[in-house]
Amino acid sequence: xxxxxxxxxxxxxxxxxxxxxxxxxxxxxxxxxxxxxxxxxxxxxxxxxxxxxxxxxxxxxxxxxxxxxxxxxxxxxxxxxxxxxxxxxxxxxxxxxxxxxxxxxxxxxxxxxxxxxxxxxxxxxxxxxxxxxxxxxxxxxxxxxxxxxxxxxxxxxxxxxxxxxxxxxxxxxxxxxxxxxxxxxxxxxxxxxxxxxxxxxxxxxxxxxxxxxxxxxxxxxxxxxxxxxxxxxxxxxxxxxxxxxxxxxxxxxxxxxxxxxxxxxxxxxxxxxxxxxxxxxxxxxxxxxxxxxxxxxxxxxxxxxxxxxxxxxxxxxxxxxxxxxxxxxxxxxxxxxxxxxxxxxxxxxxxxxxxxxxxxxxxxxxxxxxxxxxxxxxxxxxxxxxxxxxxxxxxxxxxxxxxxxxxxxxxxxxxxxxxx
Numbered sequence: 001x002x003x004x005x006x007x008x009x010x011x012x013x014x015x016x017x018x019x020x021x022x023x024x025x026x027x028x029x030x031x032x033x034x035x036x037x038x039x040x041x042x043x044x045x046x047x048x049x050x051x052x053x054x055x056x057x058x059x060x061x062x063x064x065x066x067x068x069x070x071x072x073x074x075x076x077x078x079x080x081x082x083x084x085x086x087x088x089x090x091x092x093x094x095x096x097x098x099x100x101x102x103x104x105x106x107x108x109x110x111x112x113x114x115x116x117x118x119x120x121x122x123x124x125x126x127x128x129x130x131x132x133x134x135x136x137x138x139x140x141x142x143x144x145x146x147x148x149x150x151x152x153x154x155x156x157x158x159x160x161x162x163x164x165x166x167x168x169x170x171x172x173x174x175x176x177x178x179x180x181x182x183x184x185x186x187x188x189x190x191x192x193x194x195x196x197x198x199x200x201x202x203x204x205x206x207x208x209x210x211x212x213x214x215x216x217x218x219x220x221x222x223x224x225x226x227x228x229x230x231x232x233x234x235x236x237x238x239x240x241x242x243x244x245x246x247x248x249x250x251x252x253x254x255x256x257x258x259x260x261x262x263x264x265x266x267x268x269x270x271x272x273x274x275x276x277x278x279x280x281x282x283x284x285x286x287x288x289x290x291x292x293x294x295x296x297x298x299x300x301x302x303x304x305x306x307x308x309x310x311x312x313x314x315x316x317x318x319x320x321x322x323x324x325x326x327x328x329x330x331x332x333x334x335x336x337x338x339x340x341x342x343x344x345x346x347x348x349x350x351x352x353x354x355x356x357x358x359x360x361x362x363x364x365x366x367x368x369x370x371x372x373x374x375x376x377x378x379x380x381x382x383x384x385x386x387x388x389x390x391x392x393x394x395x396x397x398x399x400x401x402x403x404x405x406x407x408x409x410x411x412x413x414x415x416x417x418x419x420x
Contacts, residue, residue, distance in 0.1 A: 017260035023251030041117030045070030049125030054408030126192025128202025279314025291339020324390025327358025333365030
């Protein structure tokens with residue numbers, strides 16, 4: 001097989017290994033969930049996020065009809081059809097839309113009037129912040145969209161974004177758990193936040209919030225956000241700091257994705273080196289760094305000699321400077337292509353585990369030492385494309401996009417450098 005084929009196989013195998021079915025099954029067979037079911041009341045399934053459909057389907061398969069309805073809210077194109085006993089809604093991501101609000105209202109009605117014997121099985125995955133939303137009184141959908149667009153454009157990380165969004169919401173920052181009370185909420189979480197911060201995953205709808213008012217305003221000042229007086233007033237309201245009706249288990253994270261990539265690389269004859277699961281810089285800086293590593297490996301065999309696989313997990317950011325189309329993994333790959341231009345036996349792949357990268361249909365990009373020159377030969381200016389944040393069209397023009405379709409997983413990103 002070629003290096004690119006090996007890279008694609010490693011990425012695909014790693015994603016398969018962290019599919020939520022086994023993780024959800026294990027969580028529902030645990031003593032913690034058994035104690036919830038021992039309460040004897042109703043069991044309502046509530047699933048939010050880009051992996052919500054797959055997590056909900058796994059739960060229904062395990063429960064074999066022993067539940068009392070529920071609601072799934074996921075991203076457009078991420079539902080695979082009806083699930084008996086559940087109502088499925090698709091909505092906008094990364095920006096909320098009217099379907100977000102409608103789906104949220106349906107889910108909130110499903111947990112109304114529950115009593116202390118009842119349980120809400122709350123299945124949470126990344127993307128839940130945009131997909132599950134009921135604004136605070138005085139906040140409009142356009143307010144939420146404006147704030148989110150500003151934060152995304154300036155390169156704020158997911159913790160910063162959610163610190164602001166949760167204060168404008170009546171379901172984030174533990175408030176959903178309060179709405180479900182006195183019912184017990186058993187949360188099963190697929191983490192897409194570095195360090196597995198439960199109050200940031202989907203903005204922590206069923207977890208006490210650790211962020212403060214001072215931190216929120218520091219973010220406003222850092223990025224010079226344009227906020228109305230009403231939004232600023234809401235940012236001064238403190239969030240719930242304690243909940244007594246919730247138990248939470250994390251079922252999957254980027255660490256498992258990286259470990260699976262290590263195993264698959266070793267099977268294919270590469271010596272793997274796992275560098276980090278917390279990559280969180282600018283995408284183009286990460287790409288330049290990976291290219292520097294590639295040049296070092298090729299010239300000196302350090303930090304590891306070929307055939308080798310360098311593996312990183314995490315979530316970079318894109319600082320918008322132009323008007324192009326792309327995502328963080330595509331921009332990382334295009335940046336790396338510049339640095340590995342002319343190197344033989346070298347391939348870099350960077351992929352979002354959920355199968356989507358920014359506002360595109362691609363999961364990421366895969367590049368070798370010829371991509372940069374191939375762009376030039378086609379008449380394109382790769383420097384200009386990178387400067388314009390137009391990684392999607394750049395990579396598409398040379399067949400360097402990775403397109404998987406929705407995977408049903410969302411545990412951050414995988415970056416892989418192969419040298420042979």
